Amino acid sequence: MDYKDAGVNIDEGNKFVEMIKPIAKATMKSGVLNGIGGFGALYQLTDYKNPVLVSGTDGVGTKLKIAFMMKKYDTIGIDLVAMCVNDVIVSGAKPLFFLDYFATGKLQSDVGIEVIRGIAAGCSEAECALIGGETAELPGMYNEGEFDLAGFAVGAVEKDEIIDGRNIEVGDAIIGLASSGIHSNGYSLVRKVLFDLGKMSTDDYVEEYGLSLGEVILKPTRIYVKAFKSLKGISIKGMAHITGGGFIDNIPRTLKDGVSAKLDKNSWDVPHIFKLIKDIGKIDDMEMYRTFNMGIGMIIIVPSHQCDDAINRLKAAGEKPFIIGEIVNGKKEVLL
Known part of the structure; x- marks a missing residue:
């Protein structure tokens, strides 16, 4: 003290x-x-x-x-x-x-x-x-x-x-782990959009969740330690924590030169709260994916032949994993 x-x-x-x-x-x-x-x-x-x-x-x-x-x-x-x-x-x-x-x-x-x-x-x-x-x-x-x-x-x-992305190869699978919500980034924009533009309050009821708006946006960030430990023996080639900068800035931090991450935006569930923010704020897709996790809090890159094993282990650990894309030739960027 x-x-x-x-x-x-x-x-x-x-x-x-x-x-x-x-x-x-x-x-x-x-x-x-x-x-x-x-x-x-x-x-x-x-x-x-x-x-x-x-x-x-x-x-x-x-x-x-x-x-x-x-x-x-x-x-x-x-x-x-x-x-x-x-x-x-x-x-x-x-x-x-x-x-x-x-x-x-x-x-x-x-x-x-x-x-x-x-x-x-x-x-x-x-x-x-x-x-x-x-x-x-x-x-x-x-x-x-x-x-x-x-x-x-x-x-x-x-x-x-050490996991540093150096062994990432074209064809490797990209697994996304579901987030619990907004996590802990982008809240200046969240408050501006929902409270200033949307004139909402923390007490407003959000039917899609059966919770108040405050409860939805205060839901704590998911901790992925046990999920990571469940993959012992799997050849994890890269990982990215989707925080400030969203997909656009964070995923390239784990990629090596000469490859890109090609993602399928339809391969996972985007939580309603992000759709609400996007609609009220009239925010375009690219800005949403640059600011928020959009429902994916952690990405894990593994060899394609180990992908099914990794998915099964992650489910057993209580996670909600999605195969969200693959590694392709490119300029160390995210392709959405």
Whole structure:
């Protein structure tokens, strides 16, 4: 807890730290030597012969604004973990541990605990330990009742098992894993389209989901760690986490020179929320695919002869996979 600024309630801060210790403790795993409470968290790397550490850091952007509007804070921590660990696994790494940064003008323990419980839930889903973080009280920096979040994940992969796209070949299959919704990107546009242009509110009922609009757009980002682990033995040649930049900017990051990803837009289900945003905002297809995940949160490139096996494993792991395209000759771009 950062007590440097005037006006900080030290007693509240100490109480908060004691409250989060058991929450974090529930995520501990072998390798953690010490966790919450020290100046630094210690993790002993075991079970690797030639390990490479892979790190990822991110936040949840203006999706926080939706949480503030709804006064619902129990899932935003899941988003935070997801944004970091999903980036880590695309290199072939298994997440090991996670740290968070929670900053607010005035600490409200009940809100903070909901956020931390969400982070812990995300860590449990990602099979990594919440081993530390920073809670900063910064008077004057944030509007009343608001806060900011950032996270940091570290994973490890054997050096000869790094996924970097170098082995991608023409004819390889592209598998897409269904997203849970908008995930955590494009929310500035979401708010402008739905609330400003569409004059909607978070309480509006969305018949297609049987939920309020707020519940639909606050649904947490899907974590794909278990899906990735289910593919052990499959020759994964490339992976892409579909975040800011959508399909257009993210998929080329895993491609090597001389190939492109040819996708069939009719091969998966595009959730209704994206159609709603497109229609109200009068946004063209290319911009939608450049901004949003459009129903696919992760893509995995595998040899065509292993595609059926991979699909079956992913289904058994609880995922909804689609064969969405193939690798073709090209200029390291996405062909829709």
